[in-house]
Amino acid sequence: MKVGVVTFPGSNCDYDSYALVRHVMRENVEFLWHKSTDLQSCDLIILPGGFSYGDYLRSGAIARFSPIMESVIKFANSGGLLLGICNGFQMLTECGLLPGALIRNDSIRFRSHNVYLKVEETSSAFTNAYASETVIKLPIAHGDGNYYIIGEELRQLEDDGRVLFRYCDREGNLTKESNPNGSVNNIAGIVNMERNVLGMMPHPERAGEKILGSVDGLKVFESVKAALSTLTTAGKA
Amino acid sequence: MTGSLKKATVYVKLKDGVLDPEGKTIQKALSQMGYSEFLSVRTGRFFELEIEANGSDIDSRIDEVCSKFLANPVIENYKVEKQ
Numbered sequence: 001m002k003v004g005v006v007t008f009p010g011s012n013c014d015y016d017s018y019a020l021v022r023h024v025m026r027e028n029v030e031f032l033w034h035k036s037t038d039l040q041s042c043d044l045i046i047l048p049g050g051f052s053y054g055d056y057l058r059s060g061a062i063a064r065f066s067p068i069m070e071s072v073i074k075f076a077n078s079g080g081l082l083l084g085i086c087n088g089f090q091m092l093t094e095c096g097l098l099p100g101a102l103i104r105n106d107s108i109r110f111r112s113h114n115v116y117l118k119v120e121e122t123s124s125a126f127t128n129a130y131a132s133e134t135v136i137k138l139p140i141a142h143g144d145g146n147y148y149i150i151g152e153e154l155r156q157l158e159d160d161g162r163v164l165f166r167y168c169d170r171e172g173n174l175t176k177e178s179n180p181n182g183s184v185n186n187i188a189g190i191v192n193m194e195r196n197v198l199g200m201m202p203h204p205e206r207a208g209e210k211i212l213g214s215v216d217g218l219k220v221f222e223s224v225k226a227a228l229s230t231l232t233t234a235g236k237a
Numbered sequence: 238m239t240g241s242l243k244k245a246t247v248y249v250k251l252k253d254g255v256l257d258p259e260g261k262t263i264q265k266a267l268s269q270m271g272y273s274e275f276l277s278v279r280t281g282r283f284f285e286l287e288i289e290a291n292g293s294d295i296d297s298r299i300d301e302v303c304s305k306f307l308a309n310p311v312i313e314n315y316k317v318e319k320q
Binding site: 094 | 251254255256257258259262306307309311312
């Protein structure tokens with residue numbers, strides 16, 4: 001597996017993704033500069049968390065027009081695996097690869113703490129290593145994480161089983177209290193129709209080692225690794 | 238050759254129905270200050286643009302910039318005032 005982590009001006013979780021892939025998983029990983037257009041044959045592209053362009057205009061709105069994004073969008077449209085975490089999720093909605101938008105937390109507070117999430121769908125390239133309905137613990141750190149989507153688009157998202165993660169309490173109940181930002185239906189992470197693009201507000205890359213308080217995020221990356229090896233095997237057969 | 242300089246102001250606000258927690262908080266503060274007749278506050282922002290108009294269709298260029306970049310049509314409306 002070769003992972004590419006895009007660095008934008010203002011990204012601050014790029015090193016977390018890099019460290020997890022390189023030092024925990026011992027897989028190949030490269031930083032990709034936002035001004036480049038070369039994805040260096042990576043199998044998974046990560047749009048990391050942070051505050052690209054100081055969150056000016058709207059979170060992710062300026063980064064979405066970085067030169068590398070054209071290649072990233074092309075990559076995703078041809079089936080490449082793309083993971084947007086936090087600010088990366090905001091970029092994905094801004095560029096239209098994922099529906100809806102991320103607006104200000106309903107509390108107007110910046111929320112930085114651990115949350116519990118229910119893994120709702122395990123039949124995806126990003127969640128196949130989880131047991132169905134597992135409750136996991138991941139950190140969040142955002143001010144604009146309130147996922148907004150209405151009407152037909154919301155219905156489609158739910159009907160297609162494209163909500164992979166929902167905020168819940170420790171026991172897995174989807175309560176109002178466990179929703180840190182006001183997101184519709186406690187939605188924390190979704191995939192596109194083709195299921196090769198995941199956007200999520202919580203940070204799996206910051207929960208890959210015991211010393212960090214949780215290893216629950218590691219399985220997102222292990223899932224991708226497993227999905228890629230299946231693809232390779234299928235390709236060779 | 239440079240064209241003439243035009244000015245435009247673009248107002249962007251959240252669509253009706255989209256939660257505006259900032260506006261809500263301002264409204265609550267007003268109420269606590271004794272201005273209880275201000276029942277609702279919606280926030281937004283504006284952009285003052287200076288545009289070198291060189292013959293191309295300036296209206297459609299402004300429109301393009303608004304819908305593609307200055308506003309997110311999923312959650313926001315915009316209004317253009319040309320000076």
